[in-house]
Amino acid sequence: MSIAHLYxxxxxxxxxxxxxxxxxxxxxxxxxxxxxRIFFYQLIAxxxxxxxxxxxxxxxxxxxxxxxxxxxxxxxxAGILSWxxxxxxxxxxxxxxxxxxxxVFLIVFISALILKGPLAFSNYGYIxxxxxxxxxxxxxxxxxxxxxxxxxxxxxxxxxxLGVVLYFAGVVPYFSLFDYLLNNHPKISLYxxxxxxVGLSDVRYLLLAYGFWLVRRNALAKTxxxxx
Amino acid sequence: MNNTEIVLSVISITLLVLLLVSxxxxxxxxxxxxxxxxxxxxxxxxxxxxxxxxxxxxxxxxEIMGQFAQELHDNIGQLLTAVHIQLENLKIDHPTIKEGxxxxxxxxxxxxxxxxxxxxxxxxxxxxxxxxxxxxEVEVSRIKSLRRFDIHWKTVSGSSxxxxxxxxxxxxxxxxxxxxxxxxxxxxxxxxxxxxxxENFQLKVVDDGKGFDVENIMQSNxxxxxxNIIKRAKWAGLACEINSSPGKGCTISLKKISAMELPA
Numbered sequence: 001m002s003i004a005h006l007y008x009x010x011x012x013x014x015x016x017x018x019x020x021x022x023x024x025x026x027x028x029x030x031x032x033x034x035x036x037r038i039f040f041y042q043l044i045a046x047x048x049x050x051x052x053x054x055x056x057x058x059x060x061x062x063x064x065x066x067x068x069x070x071x072x073x074x075x076x077x078a079g080i081l082s083w084x085x086x087x088x089x090x091x092x093x094x095x096x097x098x099x100x101x102x103x104v105f106l107i108v109f110i111s112a113l114i115l116k117g118p119l120a121f122s123n124y125g126y127i128x129x130x131x132x133x134x135x136x137x138x139x140x141x142x143x144x145x146x147x148x149x150x151x152x153x154x155x156x157x158x159x160x161x162l163g164v165v166l167y168f169a170g171v172v173p174y175f176s177l178f179d180y181l182l183n184n185h186p187k188i189s190l191y192x193x194x195x196x197x198v199g200l201s202d203v204r205y206l207l208l209a210y211g212f213w214l215v216r217r218n219a220l221a222k223t224x225x226x227x228x
Numbered sequence: 229m230n231n232t233e234i235v236l237s238v239i240s241i242t243l244l245v246l247l248l249v250s251x252x253x254x255x256x257x258x259x260x261x262x263x264x265x266x267x268x269x270x271x272x273x274x275x276x277x278x279x280x281x282x283x284x285x286x287x288x289x290x291e292i293m294g295q296f297a298q299e300l301h302d303n304i305g306q307l308l309t310a311v312h313i314q315l316e317n318l319k320i321d322h323p324t325i326k327e328g329x330x331x332x333x334x335x336x337x338x339x340x341x342x343x344x345x346x347x348x349x350x351x352x353x354x355x356x357x358x359x360x361x362x363x364x365e366v367e368v369s370r371i372k373s374l375r376r377f378d379i380h381w382k383t384v385s386g387s388s389x390x391x392x393x394x395x396x397x398x399x400x401x402x403x404x405x406x407x408x409x410x411x412x413x414x415x416x417x418x419x420x421x422x423x424x425x426x427e428n429f430q431l432k433v434v435d436d437g438k439g440f441d442v443e444n445i446m447q448s449n450x451x452x453x454x455x456n457i458i459k460r461a462k463w464a465g466l467a468c469e470i471n472s473s474p475g476k477g478c479t480i481s482l483k484k485i486s487a488m489e490l491p492a
Contacts (some may be wrong), residue, residue: 141256
């Protein structure tokens with residue numbers, strides 16, 4: 001498959017998955033609590049970043065470089081998802097982990113920006129963000145499984161958290177080799193980006209859509225029971 | 229390293245990491261299940277312990293009531309008989325004031341009658357022997373004779389599937405409900421309905437007294453009697469429902485919980 005075909009295919013399934021998640025979130029919005037709404041806000045932010053990343057490739061004299069857009073989106077994404085974790089986790093130690101992890105992420109992210117420049121993707125920042133969010137969302141999954149073991153299939157938090165964990169855990173190996181691959185094997189880097197990162201992103205947003213659908217389903221089931 | 233090897237290496241590491249994370253999630257799930265299982269076992273043990281405790285409490289109180297009934301019958305009853313004989317002798321010795329003894333004689337026979345009924349309703353063997361409906365009927369006649377309120381009594385007879393312990397518990401709860409009505413309700417009428425059909429056993433006591441705010445009373449420290457009724461009913465496999473509001477009387481019903489309604 002040529003790079004052009006791969007690119008078109010990527011645009012199609014990336015926007016399809018985001019649209020499914022967006023529509024599902026929009027339908028469930030009035031039944032959502034703050035935690036679910038934060039995930040919805042993150043989806044909107046992600047949509048804007050993706051849109052901007054495609055638009056940035058059209059800017060003249062930038063040589064199709066859109067890596068700075070991802071640098072822009074990284075702290076926004078980390079901030080929103082950490083906010084969601086902060087809302088969910090009640091324990092003092094877990095809240096401390098969020099602040100400490102957030103501080104480490106910012107140090108790594110800013111250091112990488114200074115060393116590589118703002119136009120180059122801060123992959124080390126993204127790895128730090130990934131490790132932080134995997135740790136936070138594994139904590140959420142632990143709490144959720146401990147308290148809602150028998151209804152985990154109907155728990156939106158499980159599916160929303162699982163999407164985040166799978167995505168960030170899966171992209172860490174690729175972004176660890178990002179600089180090497182981009183400098184020595186740019187075609188492979190692009191192929192792997194489309195295959196691994198975008199593939200996992202699709203899984204993440206489909207799980208997000210399922211989580212939003214569960215929010216609505218649970219709310220309607222509750223209303224039906226009350227009416228009965 | 230050629231291109232294919234690079235791609236395969238990255239994909240393998242990614243899959244390995246995903247596998248590891250999935251493993252962690254599965255461990256969380258298993259540990260959650262284990263914890264839930266332990267919690268259920270703990271709750272079950274607590275329930276069994278409380279059940280046994282309640283059983284012992286019931287047995288002890290039944291034993292005491294039995295002894296009390298025996299004492300009433302054997303000692304107080306005998307003393308009343310002696311008083312009665314003494315009164316008869318006095319009537320023979322003083323025929324001129326024979327008429328003056330009449331009110332005392334009436335009171336004495338009333339006391340004897342009340343005592344006999346009371347000793348019967350306190351005796352669980354007697355209740356077990358005559359059955360729940362008859363025992364309630366005896367208690368109703370005893371309360372009627374107190375003339376505190378009019379009792380309207382209705383039964384749908386049949387053979388309930390309550391066991392002996394449940395029947396005894398229903399009777400004791402009935403006594404407590406009636407005692408509450410006597411003490412607090414200021415009712416003029418009390419309506420008692422018993423449906424003794426096999427699967428639909430229900431006892432309903434309705435009064436037209438001053439009533440009370442169920443929610444407020446249950447939250448206050450004045451409801452230990454009501455809470456006790458609900459708790460004892462629950463242990464005996466009965467659902468207890470209390471409906472009341474100020475000025476509108478009170479309705480208390482006891483209903484057998486069917487096997488399908490019982491919590492798993």
